[in-house]
Amino acid sequence: MANSEASQKLRNVLRVLHLDDEIFELERFANALGNNAIDAEFEVESIDNLEKFRSRIARIPEPHVIILDIHIDQAVRGGVSLVQQTRAALPNTVILMCSAMDDVSTIAECLNLGADDFLSKRTDQRELSLRVQNSYKLAKLKRGIGIANVEASVSGRKSPKFAGATLERTSRRIPQIISSAISAVHVHGESGTGKEMVADLFSHYLGSSMPFVKVNCGAIAPTLLESELFGHVRGAFTGALTDKKGLIEAASGGWIFLDEVASLSSSAQVALLRVLENQELLRVGATAPKPIQVRVLSATHEPLPLLVKQGKFRKDLWQRLCEAEIDLPPLRDRTDEIESMVRHFCAVMPGGPYDISEPALEVLSSLPWKSGNIRELRNCLRAMTELHVNKLLTPLAIPERIWKQMEEANEESEQVEGDLALTTPSSVVRPIERMARTIGRPDEIIIRFENTEAISFDVLSDRLLLELTKKLTERRGKLSLRQLAKAIGISRSTLSGRLKALVHKELIPLNDLVNLVGLSQK
Numbered sequence: 001m002a003n004s005e006a007s008q009k010l011r012n013v014l015r016v017l018h019l020d021d022e023i024f025e026l027e028r029f030a031n032a033l034g035n036n037a038i039d040a041e042f043e044v045e046s047i048d049n050l051e052k053f054r055s056r057i058a059r060i061p062e063p064h065v066i067i068l069d070i071h072i073d074q075a076v077r078g079g080v081s082l083v084q085q086t087r088a089a090l091p092n093t094v095i096l097m098c099s100a101m102d103d104v105s106t107i108a109e110c111l112n113l114g115a116d117d118f119l120s121k122r123t124d125q126r127e128l129s130l131r132v133q134n135s136y137k138l139a140k141l142k143r144g145i146g147i148a149n150v151e152a153s154v155s156g157r158k159s160p161k162f163a164g165a166t167l168e169r170t171s172r173r174i175p176q177i178i179s180s181a182i183s184a185v186h187v188h189g190e191s192g193t194g195k196e197m198v199a200d201l202f203s204h205y206l207g208s209s210m211p212f213v214k215v216n217c218g219a220i221a222p223t224l225l226e227s228e229l230f231g232h233v234r235g236a237f238t239g240a241l242t243d244k245k246g247l248i249e250a251a252s253g254g255w256i257f258l259d260e261v262a263s264l265s266s267s268a269q270v271a272l273l274r275v276l277e278n279q280e281l282l283r284v285g286a287t288a289p290k291p292i293q294v295r296v297l298s299a300t301h302e303p304l305p306l307l308v309k310q311g312k313f314r315k316d317l318w319q320r321l322c323e324a325e326i327d328l329p330p331l332r333d334r335t336d337e338i339e340s341m342v343r344h345f346c347a348v349m350p351g352g353p354y355d356i357s358e359p360a361l362e363v364l365s366s367l368p369w370k371s372g373n374i375r376e377l378r379n380c381l382r383a384m385t386e387l388h389v390n391k392l393l394t395p396l397a398i399p400e401r402i403w404k405q406m407e408e409a410n411e412e413s414e415q416v417e418g419d420l421a422l423t424t425p426s427s428v429v430r431p432i433e434r435m436a437r438t439i440g441r442p443d444e445i446i447i448r449f450e451n452t453e454a455i456s457f458d459v460l461s462d463r464l465l466l467e468l469t470k471k472l473t474e475r476r477g478k479l480s481l482r483q484l485a486k487a488i489g490i491s492r493s494t495l496s497g498r499l500k501a502l503v504h505k506e507l508i509p510l511n512d513l514v515n516l517v518g519l520s521q522k
Contacts (some may be wrong), residue, residue, distance in 0.1 A: 014136065016044045017063035019053045019079075020098070021072055025121065029067065032128035042129065053082075057089045065136050066090070067119065070099040070106060080110055087114035094136050127291060134293035137210065137253030164337035164374075167194055167201075170326055174201050177324060184276055186321045187299040189328030192375030195299040198326055199257045202297055211254030213247050218260035226268050227284050236285025249281055252292040261321065262300040262307055269314045272296075276320045296321065331373040338365045341374065345381045346393065354385060356393045363395050368405060387500065395481070396500045396513075403481070403496070462507055465498055
């Protein structure tokens, strides 16, 4: 147990090399890091001249963090000249520049030369350790984990399962986003288009080295949302007996996924804007903000530009959240991806793997998919498994609600295009008479029975339906279930059930029925 605790302690030590020609600053930093450590212990090595520094960076072990005084040796740009040399010698070390003067142009130059972040000497001593630790985490996230390293870090873990060119392209983008300076990404798309999968891909590529916190803003009561996201201090409201760290603070040094971000209240939007703009967080009831380092992945099924126009969402927050965007089109605009998605779901569904017939695939590819998108497609396939035939999913297993969607879409299309629908015989004509009239004289139908075969009304009805189907397809060519039902004069759902019964009673093989009855959307 003792050895385990010791090894864990060693893993949480950050080696810090601090270069400054002012002894007071070296002591102040060493005391601050030593006395105010939070999640890691600091092993600080202080150096007060350039020769010792150059000698030290050539030795092992390498420091995790180097803090360089910009004005070393009282030179205006003494520390700036060391950035490139230090980066070349220690490519994996995080370099933090330090100065009492926040000269924007000099800081920008240092960052361009290879430095990772800037620390002000005016930072409160109690916050220095947090700033160094968070700067280290964020720098490793932005620079230390490049695309190749991201792929290497996740090679031993199970990848999220998905299908479709859209998510494949998104998956290739995510390592690039992680290794860039982008701090906010917004995913927009209708409900069921795969926003949760994008979050899973981010979590996959980040691995266990960086925090990744998921929050569904719409699932938290509005009265509790701000406290849950930003935390609170003791006495902030009734029941706040102790200080509480919020979810955003828990994600410091990594990413937070804010799903349904459009449901944030006005005050929560203001607080989130402060986090994005200043990288500081104000707990509910607190008087002073806390510095944090967090990157935000957000999503909503509602179009944020429309909510901005309606005054329901802050324009400045919308602009800040959309630093980078990931667009997930609806499934009806990605019909070329449906086949790969269907085969993917068939392979991973419980009780599978299942196969799917080409006619069934044709039907699913032609559906409008207006409401649930990928989620609706997956649920449809799961429902179809109830009536599978030896693990084969056929059009006869497609749920009634899906056929209704197809019929509604066809009716809308026919109305717009002015197409004439197939006429249905009068409802006062008896069903058997209607079936006969569709092909002409009733005596054209000949039903043969074996001598040993029992004849009943059900048997006669099944045989008549089968012969009618054959005659209609001979005269009119392949008909869809919808067209066949209208021609016969019964509902499509009744016809579907009757045809399923024919297959189960082994009156006709499934493949023969599929070849006989066309199953296109028309």
